[in-house]
Structures are given as C-alpha cells and as structure tokens.
Amino acid sequence: MNEDYFIKRLSKLREKLMGKNLEAFIIANPVNCRYLSGFSGSTVTLLIGLKEAFLITDFRYAQQAQEEAPLFTLITSGPTRSSLEKLCKDYSFKNIAFEQNYLTVYGLELLKGSLSDVNLIPLYRTVEELRVIKDPLEISLIRKAAQITEESFEKILPFIKAGRKEREISIELEYLLKKEGGEKTAFDFIAASGKRSSMPHGTASSKIIEPGDLLTLDFGIKYQGYCSDMTRTVAVGFVGEREKDLYQLVLKAQLEALKHIGPGITGETADDFARKLIAGRGLGSNFGHGLGHGLGLEVHEEPRLAPGIKTILKPNAVVTVEPGVYLPGFGGVRIEDMVLITDEGLEMLTQKHKEELLIL
Structure with missing residues (x-):
C-alpha cells in the first residue's frame, strides 16, 4: 500500500x-x-x-x-x-x-x-x-489493466472461427485475461454474432458462429481493483460490402471523436462529434447509447459522454469512447477504446486491431 x-x-x-x-x-x-x-x-x-x-x-x-x-x-x-x-x-x-x-x-x-x-x-x-480524477497510482493500475486486455484480445484471435459457440469464445477470453494477470471479469462479457450483433448488450449465448458473421466482443477485467473495458468487432470467414461499410462508418466516427476529445469540453460535445457523423448517414437512431463513460474501480463511473451531459472533462479522468451502429435483422458494429484525458488532449490506453475490419 x-x-x-x-x-x-x-x-x-x-x-x-x-x-x-x-x-x-x-x-x-x-x-x-x-x-x-x-x-x-x-x-x-x-x-x-x-x-x-x-x-x-x-x-x-x-x-x-x-x-x-x-x-x-x-x-x-x-x-x-x-x-x-x-x-x-x-x-x-x-x-x-x-x-x-x-x-x-x-x-x-x-x-x-x-x-x-x-x-x-x-x-x-x-x-x-x-x-473522477485519477491519481498516478490509479492511472498505473488502469494502464496495466488495459495492457492485459489488449494482449488477451490478440491471443483470442486464432481461437475465433466458424463453428465455435459465442459462449466458448467468451469463456476462452476470460481464461486468457485471468492467465495474463486479471483478477476477475469487470462485467458479463458481450459476445454477439451475426444478427445478434445488433444487440448492444448481447451477452454470450449458445449460438454457433457462422461464416460471414460479424462478431462483437465487449470485455474487460479488474487488475488490483481497477477495470478495463474494450470492444472489437471482427468478421468470420468472409465479409460483405455492407459490413465493411458499416465498420468504416463506426471507425470514422470514433476517430473523429478522438481527434477532438480533451480537457475543457463537455460530455455532450464529445458525444456530438461522433453522433453527427453517424446521423449524417441516416443512422442516428441506430446509435442509441452514449459515446462513453468513465471507469476506474467501477466499470461505469463519471464522467459520461452522452447527449445532455454538461460535465466538463478534466485532466486525469479515464473514459471510454465507443460509438456503435446496430441494424436489427442484420447486425451491428461497436469499437471501444479506453483513453486518459491529459493536459493537452488524450492518451490512448487501448488502440490496436481496429484500423480495418479483421477477417478471421
């Protein structure tokens, strides 16, 4: 201590x-x-x-x-x-x-x-x-939790393939996170494939992953009490143009928000950077949750990034940035990273494996 x-x-x-x-x-x-x-x-x-x-x-x-x-x-x-x-x-x-x-x-x-x-x-x-404002000890623990999470995602990629059940992937991912140093899960993992990926909180089911499915994984662990939270969407076997287009839209929305987020802006303004871009494609109603939330000892803390939130972001707050678009009957995409607000802007705590839609 x-x-x-x-x-x-x-x-x-x-x-x-x-x-x-x-x-x-x-x-x-x-x-x-x-x-x-x-x-x-x-x-x-x-x-x-x-x-x-x-x-x-x-x-x-x-x-x-x-x-x-x-x-x-x-x-x-x-x-x-x-x-x-x-x-x-x-x-x-x-x-x-x-x-x-x-x-x-x-x-x-x-x-x-x-x-x-x-x-x-x-x-x-x-x-x-x-x-809300993390001290250096907290930041070091959150940074370690983020590192474990990102490394575990890299290790689960070869395990993801058609024929696996969502629940199998969730269980294997939990094992990897704990093997790498995580104490316990920060929340019930989301593993939603195919049409189920349009469910923002689609917890892992017995559904078998099929070729052509999108698979959204939302997962995190606790490290010495501090939480991580990361989401990646991948494709299995092959992918269509509609899936690629949807992924690029969500990625573009996240990158646009990340370009502007920093100290002094409100949670509402941060959310708006991503929301305007998605709404401009006529899909604003399909982005039904806020852009992000704080995290620390709890996976959902203040500050929130969402419409109507006037709270001003301050240095040493840690937040997620996670736009998503969900199309019932088709599927959905969400990309989520953890960021540390700094005096100048932000520091990415997770950022790998999102530049393009991975096809596994």
Missing part, C-alpha cells in the same frame, strides 16, 4: 466536510470504502472524522483490514450501528454525513434509530466526485 495516495484522498474528503461544517462521514459503499482506505473486503463501513478514521468490519476480515488499511483504526466488535453509536458518543460527533445515493430508506431509518442524538446530513456522490 502506498500510504501517501490514501492520505491525499482523505485530505480532499475532509476539505469537503469542513466546507459543509460536518464533523464526520459514514461511508458504506464498498467501492468508496476501498478508494479511501485500501480495504477490499465486502463487509465494511467507514467513519471518517476531520482527524479520526475508523474501519468497521467483522472478525473474518480483521487481518485483511490491518494489512490493507493501516491508516484506519480497526473495529471488529459488535454490530455496525452499535459501533457507530459508541464512536459518535466517544468523539462527540453531532453533524455527520451519509451517502444519500447509496443508503436505502430502510437503512437510514435504522441509522436514525441508533444515532438519535446525531444530525444526519445527506451528501450526494461526494466520494464519487473525488474518484
């Missing part, structure tokens, strides 16, 4: 608390807990004060928490709400924030019952906002 990065994250959070006259923050979202503490267990609640930092879990995770979160005082005795109640009394906390976008109504009622003498203040996506 590089403690300096976690000290800086806690400092930024405490600045936000002080700005709102809050004394502490209860955090129960495991992803946010990992971001702030380094603890990767699934049973966790943090109580972060202006000076104090407590990690509440149970005995199963005691050793793990000590190793992963040395900046936090570990508490493993008793129910979480009882521990929170005791800590609030011991440290005279009166104005405490909670995660408005994570805590359920029922959970809030229980918390109010335990902390009857405390003012509970809702904060919306406060830690998530901090997570």
Whole structure:
C-alpha cells in the first residue's frame, strides 16, 4: 500500500466536510470504502472524522483490514450501528454525513434509530466526485489493466472461427485475461454474432458462429481493483460490402471523436462529434447509447459522454469512447477504446486491431 495516495484522498474528503461544517462521514459503499482506505473486503463501513478514521468490519476480515488499511483504526466488535453509536458518543460527533445515493430508506431509518442524538446530513456522490480524477497510482493500475486486455484480445484471435459457440469464445477470453494477470471479469462479457450483433448488450449465448458473421466482443477485467473495458468487432470467414461499410462508418466516427476529445469540453460535445457523423448517414437512431463513460474501480463511473451531459472533462479522468451502429435483422458494429484525458488532449490506453475490419 502506498500510504501517501490514501492520505491525499482523505485530505480532499475532509476539505469537503469542513466546507459543509460536518464533523464526520459514514461511508458504506464498498467501492468508496476501498478508494479511501485500501480495504477490499465486502463487509465494511467507514467513519471518517476531520482527524479520526475508523474501519468497521467483522472478525473474518480483521487481518485483511490491518494489512490493507493501516491508516484506519480497526473495529471488529459488535454490530455496525452499535459501533457507530459508541464512536459518535466517544468523539462527540453531532453533524455527520451519509451517502444519500447509496443508503436505502430502510437503512437510514435504522441509522436514525441508533444515532438519535446525531444530525444526519445527506451528501450526494461526494466520494464519487473525488474518484473522477485519477491519481498516478490509479492511472498505473488502469494502464496495466488495459495492457492485459489488449494482449488477451490478440491471443483470442486464432481461437475465433466458424463453428465455435459465442459462449466458448467468451469463456476462452476470460481464461486468457485471468492467465495474463486479471483478477476477475469487470462485467458479463458481450459476445454477439451475426444478427445478434445488433444487440448492444448481447451477452454470450449458445449460438454457433457462422461464416460471414460479424462478431462483437465487449470485455474487460479488474487488475488490483481497477477495470478495463474494450470492444472489437471482427468478421468470420468472409465479409460483405455492407459490413465493411458499416465498420468504416463506426471507425470514422470514433476517430473523429478522438481527434477532438480533451480537457475543457463537455460530455455532450464529445458525444456530438461522433453522433453527427453517424446521423449524417441516416443512422442516428441506430446509435442509441452514449459515446462513453468513465471507469476506474467501477466499470461505469463519471464522467459520461452522452447527449445532455454538461460535465466538463478534466485532466486525469479515464473514459471510454465507443460509438456503435446496430441494424436489427442484420447486425451491428461497436469499437471501444479506453483513453486518459491529459493536459493537452488524450492518451490512448487501448488502440490496436481496429484500423480495418479483421477477417478471421
């Protein structure tokens, strides 16, 4: 664990608390807990004060928490709400924030019952906002996840052939990603061939890949908690002119967006660079999702690149750029890469094997 990065994250959070006259923050979202503490267990609640930092879990995770979160005082005795109640009394906390976008109504009622003498203040996506801008440690881990993903795609290419089932390719790709160093899949892989490739989220099925099929693969892994996400569309056996034309349209749309994306533009503007080109071919309604999304500890994070999104891109955010066109009854194409927003523009984290439609 590089403690300096976690000290800086806690400092930024405490600045936000002080700005709102809050004394502490209860955090129960495991992803946010990992971001702030380094603890990767699934049973966790943090109580972060202006000076104090407590990690509440149970005995199963005691050793793990000590190793992963040395900046936090570990508490493993008793129910979480009882521990929170005791800590609030011991440290005279009166104005405490909670995660408005994570805590359920029922959970809030229980918390109010335990902390009857405390003012509970809702904060919306406060830690998530901090997570948008990646620090050097996070960027190095995301870059490694992207490298593993790109190398694994290269290794799956000889395995893709007519007669294979979509599910076989998905399973083999998962094996390769883990063999290369991935911890686990970042999401359920998409492997959609032939007419099924017109389904943007067509998870792998028992369909057999046939000569002439387009095959869209959308896949990613987690490396030390950080996600990758990449999509490539290939053809199997042979390809028609309509498929080639569709592929070139999507590639051109992605390259046009990549040419302009950088710090200072909004998610809406980024999306528009690709969308206008596709709409100009009369296929705007066939590009039904946003151009991209942020990724880090989660595969879908802020910022979003999509119509109506006024959020401004800033340096050290990581986003995907993934235009797609989907024609029901025929097929579809999507090309997705990961990029790091820099001071000058962007850095490609994935970019191989897309210059032309691969025929396998």
